[in-house]
Amino acid sequence: MGAVGLGCMPMNWAYTGSRRRGEESLRAVHTALDRGCSLLDTADMYGPFTNELLLGRVLKERRADAFVSTKVGLLVGEQHIVANGRPGYVRRACDASLRRLQTDRIDLYQLHRPDPEVPIEETWGAMAELVSAGKVRALGLCAVGARATRRDGRDGLHAGTIRQLERIQQVFPVSAVMAELSVWSPEALAALLPWCAARGVGFLAAMPLGNGFLSGTLTPGQGFEPDDVRARHPRFTAEMMAANQPVVAGLRRVAARHGADVTPAQVALAWVLSRGRTVIPVPGTKHERWAAENAAAAHLSLTDADLAEIAGLPPARGSWD
Numbered sequence: 298m299g300a301v302g303l304g305c306m307p308m309n310w311a312y313t314g315s316r317r318r319g320e321e322s323l324r325a326v327h328t329a330l331d332r333g334c335s336l337l338d339t340a341d342m343y344g345p346f347t348n349e350l351l352l353g354r355v356l357k358e359r360r361a362d363a364f365v366s367t368k369v370g371l372l373v374g375e376q377h378i379v380a381n382g383r384p385g386y387v388r389r390a391c392d393a394s395l396r397r398l399q400t401d402r403i404d405l406y407q408l409h410r411p412d413p414e415v416p417i418e419e420t421w422g423a424m425a426e427l428v429s430a431g432k433v434r435a436l437g438l439c440a441v442g443a444r445a446t447r448r449d450g451r452d453g454l455h456a457g458t459i460r461q462l463e464r465i466q467q468v469f470p471v472s473a474v475m476a477e478l479s480v481w482s483p484e485a486l487a488a489l490l491p492w493c494a495a496r497g498v499g500f501l502a503a504m505p506l507g508n509g510f511l512s513g514t515l516t517p518g519q520g521f522e523p524d525d526v527r528a529r530h531p532r533f534t535a536e537m538m539a540a541n542q543p544v545v546a547g548l549r550r551v552a553a554r555h556g557a558d559v560t561p562a563q564v565a566l567a568w569v570l571s572r573g574r575t576v577i578p579v580p581g582t583k584h585e586r587w588a589a590e591n592a593a594a595a596h597l598s599l600t601d602a603d604l605a606e607i608a609g610l611p612p613a614r615g616s617w618d
């Protein structure tokens with residue numbers, strides 16, 4: 298599998314311009330695959346459904362080049378996003394994802410969010426049956442979001458997620474965990490990534506570019522469409538974007554030391570890669586140019602001085618808590 302993956306979510310979900318870029322998104326997927334970014338991360342919820350349909354158009358022709366990761370367990374309702382972890386639903390959702398993706402097997406099937414109404418072992422057991430049935434190769438848990446990360450009483454960061462992982466490991470092996478990890482959101486380094494590394498569980502770094510901020514291409518005060526996740530994100534107010542500019546400035550300084558064509562986005566991805574051999578950054582984009590740029594980050598090696606400079610950057614301002 299390539300060192301860097303491709304997050305497909307921004308192609309038609311949660312980001313400005315997401316509903317207008319179908320053809321360019323297809324080119325971005327091809328570009329990523331051409332450059333060895335074989336991990337394509339999607340979810341039935343993205344769109345909803347249209348993200349998988351889009352990928353299906355590529356997979357129909359290039360299945361052998363791709364490692365397909367999709368997710369189950371969240372439904373887009375009229376008012377809210379709701380969890381459904383009932384075994385019957387999981388089985389139907391998997392068949393529907395396979396049809397949309399135009400494939401007969403999903404490489405990594407992730408539980409998007411545990412359903413509070415269903416014991417996680419029941420949901421995970423149904424997912425394990427899909428492995429036995431040959432519809433899925435491996436299982437993962439997605440633990441993205443403030444609730445998953447937040448300090449859980451006195452237990453520490455990601456403590457609730459780790460408890461869930463301990464429970465489902467008793468039912469069927471966890472092959473990968475997806476959680477936020479980036480220069481400005483390093484919380485997973487405290488306990489979740491060490492838990493994964495100690496057990497040989499892969500770690501998929503979601504939002505490795507800080508929802509685009511760490512690329513340095515966003516301007517404080519710029520607007521976002523109402524359904525863009527950043528329109529409500531505390532770090533994306535004009536004030537916080539301005540306050541967090543020193544983080545981007547630090548990435549720029551490091552990039553400049555590696556050459557005029559190296560970008561802050563590539564430094565941000567190389568930093569994620571430097572966190573361990575089992576860590577795969579999964580940057581999201583719908584742009585061909587950025588898919589190529591992100592793929593090239595796999596060849597950027599940060600020096601000890603670079604890593605020390607990044608470690609010394611001020612912590613990000615603005616949080617969900």
Ligand SMILES: NC(=O)c1ccc[n+]([C@@H]2O[C@H](COP(=O)([O-])OP(=O)(O)OC[C@H]3O[C@@H](n4cnc5c(N)ncnc54)[C@H](OP(=O)(O)O)[C@@H]3O)[C@@H](O)[C@H]2O)c1
Pocket residue numbers: 303304305306307308312338339439441475502503504505506507508509510512514526562563579580581582583584587588590591
């Ligand atoms: N956000 C979540 O809640 C979440 C949850 C679970 C899983 N994931 C998975 O993790 C993946 C990554 O997270 P994410 O996409 O939310 O955040 P991200 O990768 O940190 O940032 C995506 C944003 O960065 C921009 N971008 C990408 N490469 C760039 C470059 N080289 N230069 C400048 N801008 C660049 C994208 O722009 P364009 O879109 O305009 O190309 C997009 O706005 C998702 O795609 C999804 O597969 C995300």
